[in-house]
Amino acid sequence: MLSTHGQDKKGFDFLDDQKALDEIFRMSLTESSAYPWLESMCLDIGHRLSGSPQAAEAVDYSFKLMTELGLEAQKQPVMVPHWVRGEKEVAFIQSSDGTKQEVQILALGGSVATSEEGFMAEVVEVETWEDLEALGREKLEGKIVFFNERMNPENIYTFHSYGHCVKHRWAGAVQASKYGAAGAIVRSLNLRIDKFPHTGSMTYDDALDSIPAAAISTADAETISALLEAGSKVEMMWKQSCATYPDVQSYNVIGEIKGSEFPDEIILLGGHLDSWDVGHGAHDDGAGVMQSLGVLELIKKLEYKPKRTIRVVFFMNEENGLRGATEYAAQSKLQSLNHVACIESDRGGFTPRGFHVEGNEALVQKILAFKPALEKYGVSQLEEGGSGADIGPLKTEDNVLIGFVPDSQRYFDYHHSPSDTFDAVNKRELELGVASMTALVYLMDKYGL
Amino acid sequence: MLSTHGQDKKGFDFLDDQKALDEIFRMSLTESSAYPWLESMCLDIGHRLSGSPQAAEAVDYSFKLMTELGLEAQKQPVMVPHWVRGEKEVAFIQSSDGTKQEVQILALGGSVATSEEGFMAEVVEVETWEDLEALGREKLEGKIVFFNERMNPENIYTFHSYGHCVKHRWAGAVQASKYGAAGAIVRSLNLRIDKFPHTGSMTYDDALDSIPAAAISTADAETISALLEAGSKVEMMWKQSCATYPDVQSYNVIGEIKGSEFPDEIILLGGHLDSWDVGHGAHDDGAGVMQSLGVLELIKKLEYKPKRTIRVVFFMNEENGLRGATEYAAQSKLQSLNHVACIESDRGGFTPRGFHVEGNEALVQKILAFKPALEKYGVSQLEEGGSGADIGPLKTEDNVLIGFVPDSQRYFDYHHSPSDTFDAVNKRELELGVASMTALVYLMDKYGL
Numbered sequence A, B: 001m002l003s004t005h006g007q008d009k010k011g012f013d014f015l016d017d018q019k020a021l022d023e024i025f026r027m028s029l030t031e032s033s034a035y036p037w038l039e040s041m042c043l044d045i046g047h048r049l050s051g052s053p054q055a056a057e058a059v060d061y062s063f064k065l066m067t068e069l070g071l072e073a074q075k076q077p078v079m080v081p082h083w084v085r086g087e088k089e090v091a092f093i094q095s096s097d098g099t100k101q102e103v104q105i106l107a108l109g110g111s112v113a114t115s116e117e118g119f120m121a122e123v124v125e126v127e128t129w130e131d132l133e134a135l136g137r138e139k140l141e142g143k144i145v146f147f148n149e150r151m152n153p154e155n156i157y158t159f160h161s162y163g164h165c166v167k168h169r170w171a172g173a174v175q176a177s178k179y180g181a182a183g184a185i186v187r188s189l190n191l192r193i194d195k196f197p198h199t200g201s202m203t204y205d206d207a208l209d210s211i212p213a214a215a216i217s218t219a220d221a222e223t224i225s226a227l228l229e230a231g232s233k234v235e236m237m238w239k240q241s242c243a244t245y246p247d248v249q250s251y252n253v254i255g256e257i258k259g260s261e262f263p264d265e266i267i268l269l270g271g272h273l274d275s276w277d278v279g280h281g282a283h284d285d286g287a288g289v290m291q292s293l294g295v296l297e298l299i300k301k302l303e304y305k306p307k308r309t310i311r312v313v314f315f316m317n318e319e320n321g322l323r324g325a326t327e328y329a330a331q332s333k334l335q336s337l338n339h340v341a342c343i344e345s346d347r348g349g350f351t352p353r354g355f356h357v358e359g360n361e362a363l364v365q366k367i368l369a370f371k372p373a374l375e376k377y378g379v380s381q382l383e384e385g386g387s388g389a390d391i392g393p394l395k396t397e398d399n400v401l402i403g404f405v406p407d408s409q410r411y412f413d414y415h416h417s418p419s420d421t422f423d424a425v426n427k428r429e430l431e432l433g434v435a436s437m438t439a440l441v442y443l444m445d446k447y448g449l
Helices: A014-031 A034-045 A053-068 A129-140 A158-178 A218-229 A282-301 A323-334 A361-368 A371-377 A427-447 B014-031 B034-045 B053-068 B129-140 B158-178 B218-229 B282-301 B323-334 B361-368 B371-377 B427-447
Strands: A072-084 A090-095 A100-102 A105-107 A119-126 A144-147 A183-187 A213-216 A234-239 A243-257 A262-272 A308-315 A338-344 A352-359 A381-384 A400-406 B072-084 B090-095 B100-102 B105-107 B119-126 B144-147 B183-187 B213-216 B234-239 B243-257 B262-272 B308-315 B338-344 B352-359 B381-384 B400-406
Touching (some): A014 A282, A014 A371, A034 A282, A053 A243, A053 A282, A053 A308, A072 A323, A119 A129, A119 A218, A129 A158, A144 A158, A158 A213, A213 A218, A218 A234, A262 A282, A262 A427, A282 A427, A308 A427, A338 A427, A352 A427, A361 A427, A371 A427, A400 A427, B014 B282, B014 B371, B014 B427, B034 B053, B034 B282, B034 B427, B053 B243, B053 B282, B072 B323, B090 B218, B119 B129, B129 B158, B183 B234, B213 B218, B243 B282, B262 B282, B262 B427, B308 B323, B308 B427, B338 B427, B352 B361, B361 B427, B400 B427
Parallel strands (some): A144 A183, A183 A213, A262 A308, A338 A400, B119 B144, B144 B183, B183 B213, B338 B400, B352 B381
Antiparallel strands (some): A072 A243, A090 A100, A105 A213, A119 A234, A243 A308, A352 A400, B072 B243, B090 B100, B090 B234, B105 B213, B119 B234, B352 B400
8 A cells, every 4th residue: 555645745755755666566567457458358359440349349348447447437429430441452563574463551541442443553652742743743643652761760769760751651642642643552651571561540632632542561662662673664453442431429438536635636647449450459559548547457456545636548539530539628628627647658568668748847847857766667768758649639838748658669560550469568568567657647646746 | 980089088978979879879770780690590590509400500600700790700619518309298287087188398408308108197386495395205206396486577677587486497306306206397487378388407416316307388387286276186297308418519609809909908799609499599599699799790880990809709508508608718717818898698689778787896887887878778777787697707806797688578488488589589679789789888998997
């Protein structure tokens, strides 16, 4: 049982803190339910794209978990997009010498279908928007534009490389359509060469033709690029049958432990319940929601009575719309909720490295000052930086937003792909994340914000 | 190209250091050969138990790599044990109700065989040496002693838990033999429940009967324990055909870049070339040797001219004899070699966390003071601690021994098991290890020891 103090302390009491944090880490590594919860969601339900039956099942499962944990739980309604992949995509390439080979693609989320029988067109490789402009309509009309920017291996923090490339996935179809292209193929956003594609979200511009868009595996991207480099013409046959249906009713799932002294001050933990429709959505973001709920479980098991309200939110539809986060922020404003601090876990269930903190400068400095208490546990990278998509809309001038930062090296090996399965998550790494977030919540609750 | 200075600097020059270290990390993530070297050793040669044909192939391959890199390379002869597993082990258990089920075992390295047809005996579970004593000869004679101590999940650094349990694997057969047991089965040293056994080294006492010893998968250990807990008698049928043959000629493989100013001061990097005879020995310790060689490659690519001699040693026979390390230390003594610092990489090819440092106290403090220069790269856990088995014999009063510390959470999932394969190693994590070790070598060479 962890002690709680009647008032916020003025200085730090690191000896006492270290005892508490030791106990948090010990208990997380021995008694957390985060891993079996994730196992059940991944293996019994599976992936959970917004609007799918599995997403609905996951909402019920989450609400049940929160209720069983004794939290005040609620389902917050939100309408979400309903895009369906349809039949497995079919694609092959044909080079100048007539050789055909299958390539692995996944329609991007939100993409239109090709015609029913598919189509064949020449592939033109580009790396930047400027390449498109240089080639112009003359060389792009009716072609398949192949965006092949490689993620930069030089950044140690892999999300920096992702941030640089993701515009091609998001807006490649729009830019290619400007020049009359027939479709846009995007190199999967992964630093390694693998054989399966990594999907993700995209957009269209109403003023332009909506052309099909898909991700291609990095291995196939290398193959096509090598053929073109060698002077071959490359044509691609491409068929996908995805479609967008009317919005569907779904929910954010919310649970909380009321604060004993400052119940109106909310410390929020969250991640997103939805996932892409391949793999299990285990790292992205099954790990994040179960870690967030794991914090509340740990607080209960430790018999710690928080002074502030500790709330967990499983956001719906982060992947292709952010509708859950938008609705949650709108409802919070209507109810004048005061989120003093929000922590998002949405960078995989890997071994913890630290936290990225943004918002009110005084509070940011207060969080960064916790570093000496956390580094013993390997949680040493407390830095200013972006927090997360789902908590972003909750930013005010007075609060602080925090992104939990696990090790980033393997994340894009799994991200948005069939390989993001439960067995890719290590139990201890997941539990260390629960402990790290609990430790930060404990310190914030103890010392106030 | 990194600058080298005519003399050791008095203070630190962190701005200059950071530029150099940035370049080291950048180059390692873009140009290191450590990953393809490891791939070739794992996929073209495979596992490399001392005395095996593959170990001999790996010696030749290593010597070739070093020579091609332009190092002064040599093969240092050493006689090594030659133990052979023979046919795949066979084991099943039978409970009181007559139900039989197969269990997965691996003979421990150095174990004797069972009789040719195998044997069946009752299984008695123990957790400690004291349990053996309490049961006594009466209850253990002719039985199979089953050492089932679970690794403690509470330690964040998993090697601490390993250190506590490994005595049962090493000396379980000796202790059980004291009470007339027919064999010793040891729970695999892994924190998770998996279905394959993890082997390792063991010993016998000449004054006692040498009884067969094997590791059993954690999943099967749990099954047997549950049956016994439920009151069932458990008998095990067990057959293994391993044997020890006369010692075989093998080699340590050594390469170096001579120092420009202090050639007699050696900074050594190393790991072990041999592995167990299952999986690929990818993390243990293919990663470590290729990282060590990767440091010398990077130094060459960076056109850095070290003031001190930078030497890499691929030690033979760490797993079941430490003969290579022993011979290397003996030869070094004969030649009065001065190893001012030794770095060992033998804890897997995972994302770097820091270094454990031991030895001359002034030098230890000097190494720990590099922390501010390294933590930007996630290499922040510079702590006093044990270094490694192969460099241990090189300890003097004047030098410093350093263990490279990657993240430890997943290590025992692979350790000494069929799952320690090349695909379990992440390219970037391996390369970050190369960079971390190169950075430390750069700082030690620049500021002197």
